[in-house]
Amino acid sequence: MTLESMMIVAAIMFCIGLYGTLARSNVLVVLMSLELMFNGVNLTLVALAKYVVPVGIEDNIAAVLTGQVFAVFIITVAAAEVALGLGIVFAMYRNTESVDLANATELRN
């Protein structure tokens, strides 16, 4: 288990999420794929926090936790994103009786 292998696993998760976000027509699958991308980014941040510390703050003992703080913020933002995203999904399902992104054309005309 090295930094590189950890980052490669995270990159694979991120790219699977990217494919799902772009190539699926169901908005719920798109939301789930977004969560995959968030998790890939979080994994990268925490791995970097374990193996690398920025130059200049090596002497500050608490600074090795900076990457984990960033991961906490990302988890919070992901929670907000899911709450709002599912609200939009409900509104869309109520108006169009469908969760297919191809039918979400109300803003077009």
Add this chain to the structure above:
Amino acid sequence: MLFQEIVFWVLSVLAIGASLGVVLVKDLFRAALLLVVVFIAVAGFFVLLNAEFLAVVQVLIYAGAIAILIIFAIMLTRDVQHGNLPNRFQIPAATLAAVLLAVMVAVAVDTKWDLLAGQAQSRAQAVQTSAVRTLESPRDLAGLERAGFATEGERTAAQEAGLADLLIGDFVLPFEAVSLLLLAAVIGALALVRPR
């Protein structure tokens, strides 16, 4: 060390396989359950990376709250069994994802990471796991001394260093901003789903 390697490979296979399942499985409900598997595998990764607090948060917020929200949303929609259909951008999307993956792997392997040297690595690990070790044995000062904290002041600082200090110290402004964001998002979601 060998045990860590085995755990890492098991978790990798689990995380990547379940991620593929989330995107490719036809049944939406199964896709959501596979998403829970991904979240728990990532929590295992966090434990491997000395981030125990984040592992707990991952299980509570992702595997608990977010997965349940998504499963609720799936159960309220129709056509769950065959819901996961591709759209017409499948080939460009797969190409883009593959190219991006190749670039990211090349960068990760090719970069000369300025890794922490032996002593600094053990110091970092001692700080990152100090929350759990403080719970285990409040006065594990010998372990901290072995990790390279020579003076009394350094040992105290290492034992007291934690995420909370950074969150309400150096990062207090983003912390407050993100709490406002969460509040605004929840109010927005309520306004969206309110019946008219």
